Amino acid sequence: QEDELTLQLKWVTQGQFAGYYVAKEKGFYEDAGLDVTIKPGGPDIAPTQVIAGGGADVVVEWMPAALAARERGLPLVNIAQPFKKSGMMLTCLKETGVEGPEDFPGRTLGVWFFGNEYPFLSWMSHLEIPTEGGEEGVEVLKQGFNVDPLLQKQADCISTMTYNEYWQVIDAGIPEDQLITFKYEDQGVATLEDGLYVLEERLEDPEFKDALARFVAASMRGWEYAAENPDEAADIVLEYDETGAQTEKHQQRMVREISKLTEGSNGTLDPADFQRTVDTLLAGGSDPVITEDPGDAAWTHEITDMAFE
Amino acid sequence: MNIPLAAPGAGAGRSGRVGLWLRGVADKALPVLAVVAAIFVIWYAAAVWMNSQWTLDQAARAGQEVTFSEIVADTLTQDRPKLPAPHQVAVELYDTVIDKEITSRRSLVFHAWITLSATLLGFGFGTVLGILLAVGIVHNRAMDMSVMPWAIASQTIPILAIAPMIIVVLNSVGVQGLVPKAIISAYLSFFPVVVGMVSGLRSPQGMQMDLLRTYNASTAEVFWKLRLPASMPYLFASLKVGIAASLVGAIVGELPTGAVRGLGARLLSGSYYGQTVQIWSALIMAAVCAALLVGIVGAVQKIVLKRMGMSA
Amino acid sequence: MTDQAVPFAKGWLGPGSVKFFGALAVVLVVALVLSPGLLPLLAVWGFSWWLNARIAALPKSRATKLAVPVIFGLTILVLWQLVVRIYDVPGVILPAPTDIWARLTAEVPTLWEDFVQTFVKGALSGYVMGCAAAFVTAVLIDRSPFLQKGLLPVGNFIAALPIIGTAPILVMWFGFDWESKAAVVVVMVFFPMLVNTVAGLSATESMQRDLMKTYAASYWQTLFRLRLPAAMPFVFNGLKICTTLALIGAIVAEFFGSPIKGMGFRISTEVGRLGLDMVWAEITVAALAGSAFYGAVAVAERAVTFWHPSQRK
Amino acid sequence: MALAQEKPQVSLAPQPSVVTANGLDLTFQTADGPVHALKGVDLDIGKGEFVSFIGPSGCGKTTFLRVVAALEEPTSGEITVNGMSPEEARKARAYGYVFQAAGLYPWRTIGKNVKLPLEIMGYSRDEQERRMRSVLELVDLKGFEKKYPWQLSGGMQQRASIARALAFDADILLMDEPFGALDEIVRDHLNEQLLQLWARTEKTCLFVTHSIPEAVYLSTKIVVMSPRPGRITDVIDSPLPRERPLDIRDSQAFIDVAHRVREGLRAGMDDV
Amino acid sequence: MALAQEKPQVSLAPQPSVVTANGLDLTFQTADGPVHALKGVDLDIGKGEFVSFIGPSGCGKTTFLRVVAALEEPTSGEITVNGMSPEEARKARAYGYVFQAAGLYPWRTIGKNVKLPLEIMGYSRDEQERRMRSVLELVDLKGFEKKYPWQLSGGMQQRASIARALAFDADILLMDEPFGALDEIVRDHLNEQLLQLWARTEKTCLFVTHSIPEAVYLSTKIVVMSPRPGRITDVIDSPLPRERPLDIRDSQAFIDVAHRVREGLRAGMDDV
Numbered sequence A: 001q002e003d004e005l006t007l008q009l010k011w012v013t014q015g016q017f018a019g020y021y022v023a024k025e026k027g028f029y030e031d032a033g034l035d036v037t038i039k040p041g042g043p044d045i046a047p048t049q050v051i052a053g054g055g056a057d058v059v060v061e062w063m064p065a066a067l068a069a070r071e072r073g074l075p076l077v078n079i080a081q082p083f084k085k086s087g088m089m090l091t092c093l094k095e096t097g098v099e100g101p102e103d104f105p106g107r108t109l110g111v112w113f114f115g116n117e118y119p120f121l122s123w124m125s126h127l128e129i130p131t132e133g134g135e136e137g138v139e140v141l142k143q144g145f146n147v148d149p150l151l152q153k154q155a156d157c158i159s160t161m162t163y164n165e166y167w168q169v170i171d172a173g174i175p176e177d178q179l180i181t182f183k184y185e186d187q188g189v190a191t192l193e194d195g196l197y198v199l200e201e202r203l204e205d206p207e208f209k210d211a212l213a214r215f216v217a218a219s220m221r222g223w224e225y226a227a228e229n230p231d232e233a234a235d236i237v238l239e240y241d242e243t244g245a246q247t248e249k250h251q252q253r254m255v256r257e258i259s260k261l262t263e264g265s266n267g268t269l270d271p272a273d274f275q276r277t278v279d280t281l282l283a284g285g286s287d288p289v290i291t292e293d294p295g296d297a298a299w300t301h302e303i304t305d306m307a308f309e
Numbered sequence B: 001m002n003i004p005l006a007a008p009g010a011g012a013g014r015s016g017r018v019g020l021w022l023r024g025v026a027d028k029a030l031p032v033l034a035v036v037a038a039i040f041v042i043w044y045a046a047a048v049w050m051n052s053q054w055t056l057d058q059a060a061r062a063g064q065e066v067t068f069s070e071i072v073a074d075t076l077t078q079d080r081p082k083l084p085a086p087h088q089v090a091v092e093l094y095d096t097v098i099d100k101e102i103t104s105r106r107s108l109v110f111h112a113w114i115t116l117s118a119t120l121l122g123f124g125f126g127t128v129l130g131i132l133l134a135v136g137i138v139h140n141r142a143m144d145m146s147v148m149p150w151a152i153a154s155q156t157i158p159i160l161a162i163a164p165m166i167i168v169v170l171n172s173v174g175v176q177g178l179v180p181k182a183i184i185s186a187y188l189s190f191f192p193v194v195v196g197m198v199s200g201l202r203s204p205q206g207m208q209m210d211l212l213r214t215y216n217a218s219t220a221e222v223f224w225k226l227r228l229p230a231s232m233p234y235l236f237a238s239l240k241v242g243i244a245a246s247l248v249g250a251i252v253g254e255l256p257t258g259a260v261r262g263l264g265a266r267l268l269s270g271s272y273y274g275q276t277v278q279i280w281s282a283l284i285m286a287a288v289c290a291a292l293l294v295g296i297v298g299a300v301q302k303i304v305l306k307r308m309g310m311s312a
Numbered sequence C: 001m002t003d004q005a006v007p008f009a010k011g012w013l014g015p016g017s018v019k020f021f022g023a024l025a026v027v028l029v030v031a032l033v034l035s036p037g038l039l040p041l042l043a044v045w046g047f048s049w050w051l052n053a054r055i056a057a058l059p060k061s062r063a064t065k066l067a068v069p070v071i072f073g074l075t076i077l078v079l080w081q082l083v084v085r086i087y088d089v090p091g092v093i094l095p096a097p098t099d100i101w102a103r104l105t106a107e108v109p110t111l112w113e114d115f116v117q118t119f120v121k122g123a124l125s126g127y128v129m130g131c132a133a134a135f136v137t138a139v140l141i142d143r144s145p146f147l148q149k150g151l152l153p154v155g156n157f158i159a160a161l162p163i164i165g166t167a168p169i170l171v172m173w174f175g176f177d178w179e180s181k182a183a184v185v186v187v188m189v190f191f192p193m194l195v196n197t198v199a200g201l202s203a204t205e206s207m208q209r210d211l212m213k214t215y216a217a218s219y220w221q222t223l224f225r226l227r228l229p230a231a232m233p234f235v236f237n238g239l240k241i242c243t244t245l246a247l248i249g250a251i252v253a254e255f256f257g258s259p260i261k262g263m264g265f266r267i268s269t270e271v272g273r274l275g276l277d278m279v280w281a282e283i284t285v286a287a288l289a290g291s292a293f294y295g296a297v298a299v300a301e302r303a304v305t306f307w308h309p310s311q312r313k
Numbered sequence D, E: 001m002a003l004a005q006e007k008p009q010v011s012l013a014p015q016p017s018v019v020t021a022n023g024l025d026l027t028f029q030t031a032d033g034p035v036h037a038l039k040g041v042d043l044d045i046g047k048g049e050f051v052s053f054i055g056p057s058g059c060g061k062t063t064f065l066r067v068v069a070a071l072e073e074p075t076s077g078e079i080t081v082n083g084m085s086p087e088e089a090r091k092a093r094a095y096g097y098v099f100q101a102a103g104l105y106p107w108r109t110i111g112k113n114v115k116l117p118l119e120i121m122g123y124s125r126d127e128q129e130r131r132m133r134s135v136l137e138l139v140d141l142k143g144f145e146k147k148y149p150w151q152l153s154g155g156m157q158q159r160a161s162i163a164r165a166l167a168f169d170a171d172i173l174l175m176d177e178p179f180g181a182l183d184e185i186v187r188d189h190l191n192e193q194l195l196q197l198w199a200r201t202e203k204t205c206l207f208v209t210h211s212i213p214e215a216v217y218l219s220t221k222i223v224v225m226s227p228r229p230g231r232i233t234d235v236i237d238s239p240l241p242r243e244r245p246l247d248i249r250d251s252q253a254f255i256d257v258a259h260r261v262r263e264g265l266r267a268g269m270d271d272v
């Protein structure tokens, strides 16, 4: 008798989620007595809303969004954190003359919204740059799904992930030496990405906790396997991509880039990372992303402890 | 509307029926072909013009000079053109429609089928709902006065905005898969059906109604023997609008359901990766599907109305 | 026409309302057994149904015509509120009408800014440009049956291109600001308007055209004195259809890239932030604006086509 | 006007009454205010009579027929049909109604159009078929059962609609300008046939027309009406024999009756 | 048929010809094959005549009028209007056309409807106003300038459309069943007025009708046509005086002419 679990991803089927697909394909979940359904995300899917509506048991979400949702009365709890580092960055065309954050005022920057804008907003408030445009501030665009704004020169800089959009810019024909990047990690405003979250009240159920522990353990096995066999992991991801739109080259590269972000995490959340994220979000000047420290209730080691004992 | 039977002096001559038929086909096809040809010419010109910026930028980055003919050649073969040239779209369509097995996820036919199944289910829901509402409106004055204004208001709500919420709400009551998509598609298609069907059910003239009253016919008999048959032409006219709306609804519904399969997913994934060629071919496929569906409804209309003796 | 519905309404009023309340009582008892939560819902529904049937049976007047849909709408709102409260629906799924109202009144400046960006700059400008272009095109191709026969089928085909696909393309072409939204709107409204205007221009009766011929009237005289006036009911039909298309087009286009204001921007952003009350506030504004827009065009239609049988009385 | 007084309501016919109206009044409430369509209408129609109603447009001819058929309710006054209320008479299927336009349902064949009342009244299949055939033969439309209305000429459609009204055994035939839309020749022909049919079946006919010759040619009694409020200004019992060849219309008796009808119409006009 | 031979094309009128047709043929090409609408039509109409065309539905009356008005081109044969081709006559504004239905533009007031041809023909504002008023007075519609067509009764609309055709000075008046939709009384009244108008203005009138009494009452010449292919079967020069009170219709001369017209129609019918 297998326990059923539904996992809602943050984005479409791609190398970013290789660990989960590998675990499913390789039978790691089955071995753990789990029947896991993986639901791909997309630009119109807010994992937080899906879990609130009961459409998933576990979601992959960025911590800023999860904490913001918590403040809005949706008590999400981080049960594991496979991603150690942030992959977010701002990518600019060299020809625009942007060399450092001090050049941002007066520029047009592309930003993802839909709950992904928090890291950017807190960075800007760190820099004390208003986001309402004008001489002093930056002009913010709601960036669509792709890197066109940069290629079409509608924005001076756009948001990219180290593992995805950045390479799309390269693939489009702009050589690396024409680009300037600002990684959030390097700017000291990194926030935790791609953690696993569940609803707090469900953690009172020991059977569910047990299933979660097995799920986290099996997922981490998947991540390890993916890191060791990136090409095979990419193939598995492609296998699960039903749109038929992904390419092998891009996914193989993505899985390798993702390994750099998962490196250094066995799945257990480092409370220091958590605190750093919270501090970054709280430091948002007049308009912080979250207004008070959520405290330890927003995460638990219980599951990872059970998983790795 | 009021096209005269034949222009004076526009004789069919001795060519007879076959000739007349051929003439009819040529009469219809020629203008369309001419317009399509014109569109292609404009399209190519626009492709060169719109894509040349990128070519020039790239040359500048590489520090090269380009001649006009090089620009033209490059603009028509770019990987991520701002506007793909018609032949690029044609090649992509050939690849994904003809060249792939229809069970393959890279086959557009496969994706089209996914979208069509949601479309048809949604169209079914929408049509049934629309007809039921129309029957209620026609027979019940309170419904007549209260439903219509709200039905109009419902159509001013941007469906893309509430689609994710519909999906989540349905999800939370355990409805998943094809049905949520179909419901979104039904949301768009019920409206034209209500509007058309209400005027259809009310189309019998006073005299036709009075005739049945002189027979002392019941409300049900009036409905089955008069209102319903009289509404058929109206019904079909709105079904044509409705099925096109259903298709749009099904595509919209694919986005918040994970956009994993279907034409909507193709459009979106083309969009993520800047694959304009893929977007264009999916777009054209969607339009072809719409034309096909409308055509099928039209054919059914012809048959039904003919069997009912209502088309000359 | 509607008076055929009267006997029904009458039935519930007189001795029928006894029957009606009897039936309602039975339903309520059954509901009580199934789920007590249903009780107030059905009671509210039943009461307003009865009320509406009663009002609808009164002679038609401005007041009853307004009251019935308003009561219907209020009923929906009350039921919504009750459902949310009784079943404790989380606010991040479906906020209660009172929450939405609170947000609506609190965020008036933001809502106004979004409204201006999306409705005035995007939808309205696109609507005007698209409809005007279609109208002029219709008049131009009107003289050429060849162009009509060619353009209309192709136009129908192009009109079937789903907006989800065209919007990102147009955003790529025309940039992030309202220009691309207007472009999306132009594309959406152009063909419906064209088809209606072309149909309208040929909507004259042959006798009316022959009359002009007997006066040896010129093309332009016939156009301005006969065909354009006769086309107006069709033109307005097109204009009405296009009002809803315009608003929807402008909002949807913002999903694919926008400045950080606008109704579509706000809706998609707030969904991601779980600000569902704000989302519904925007939707309310959209529905109100859309209905008002439609209403305004309908009023203009009444003024211009006062002579058409559908507008008389 | 004066004529109405001269001709008191003494029916010479010894037959029992089929329709009696006493002080019938009907007022329509419209947006523009009330329209007085019928005022103080007294009338007595005996069994087997052929009564034509003639009068200017809008004088209430149709309204009167509709009252008889229980399609309209009088505001005051009394009316009985076969001794019952019009409503009861309708439920007893006492009459067939032929409207001004043929009003055939375009999605039904001629045969099925004729069967429509029979279906609703629950006749058996066989009986429907039998009656449909016999009645179509009666109006000279044998062989057209399978055709659709639009495949027939206007005159044939009108005949089909008469057949439809004859298909069930109603004693009373109410006809509202059944031949209004037809040209003179076809009309003459149908008038002849209608007379023959009436002679054969002994039905009571109430017939509305605008045409003086038609009224005179067909009727045993002609009711002349005046417009708003619709009143009866003259009731003329025809001296013509029941047997009427078409060229009776050139006879002096015919011309005299026609003259009197025209005068009656004039008088009504001048009142307004 | 026979009648047509008996009555050769000898017009007794000494006036100059306004319309002459010689061997006029017109065939419509339709999806169902050709329709022979006019065949070998010879006709000569003198100035100031009032000519009625009568014949069964579909016999080509309208078609003939349309040929005269250059709205249809004959397949073969010759026709002149005022000595020119119909096309030239149209450009010279030689005629006013009154269609079967009033055909007023509903978005224009009655006054503006009457002004329509005047605007198109470039009359000055004042002149437009003057003519509109005088012509509306002529048809008894004074005071209705500001009303919209749908606010008038059918008869008034028809009079307005006649006013429209009279507003500019056309010598020839083509009227296609202008009173077809009206009831007998109104029709009588309009017939009387039309006759007076015609007597006053000396226009040449071509008038299509279905009604034998109307044709006889109005015309100096009656053209009887037979259906498909539309031919002229009889041309009757009326012996009635130009001055015609309404009750001339009860005179023997009138009845005789009517009888002859009816016989002509019969004969045409039997051919088919």
Ligand SMILES: Nc1ncnc2c1ncn2[C@@H]1O[C@H](COP(=O)(O)OP(=O)(O)OP(=O)(O)O)[C@@H](O)[C@H]1O
Residues within 6 Å of the ligand: D028, D029, D030, D035, D036, D037, D055, D056, D057, D058, D059, D060, D061, D062, D063, D064, D228, E183
């Ligand atoms: N349903 C109605 N509502 C309001 N007024 C009506 C209605 N039906 C008829 N009338 C009015 O009642 C009057 C009599 O109408 P009716 O149809 O009986 O005239 P009619 O003699 O049959 O005329 P016609 O010869 O034109 O058919 C008219 O003035 C008409 O406008």
Ligand SMILES: Nc1ncnc2c1ncn2[C@@H]1O[C@H](COP(=O)(O)OP(=O)(O)OP(=O)(O)O)[C@@H](O)[C@H]1O
Residues within 6 Å of the ligand: B004, B005, B006, E028, E029, E030, E035, E036, E037, E055, E056, E057, E058, E059, E060, E061, E062, E063, E064, E228, E230
């Ligand atoms: N535009 C057309 N195309 C094809 N056939 C036509 C056309 N106009 C008229 N006809 C046919 O030509 C014949 C003569 O028509 P026309 O309208 O002249 O008849 P009519 O004598 O005026 O009849 P009615 O009394 O019914 O008005 C008819 O058979 C008609 O069907």
Ligand SMILES: Cc1ncc(C[n+]2csc(CCO)c2C)c(N)n1
Residues within 6 Å of the ligand: A010, A011, A016, A043, A112, A113, A114, A116, A143, A144, A145, A161, A164, A165
């Ligand atoms: C509309 C839109 N919203 C958010 C993101 C951000 N996002 C969520 S997961 C992920 C990693 C995949 O590259 C990224 C970038 C996006 N891309 N597009």
Ligand SMILES: [Mg+2]
Residues within 6 Å of the ligand: D061, D062, D063, D176
């Ligand atoms: Mg009537």
Ligand SMILES: [Mg+2]
Residues within 6 Å of the ligand: E061, E062, E063, E176
């Ligand atoms: Mg005609």
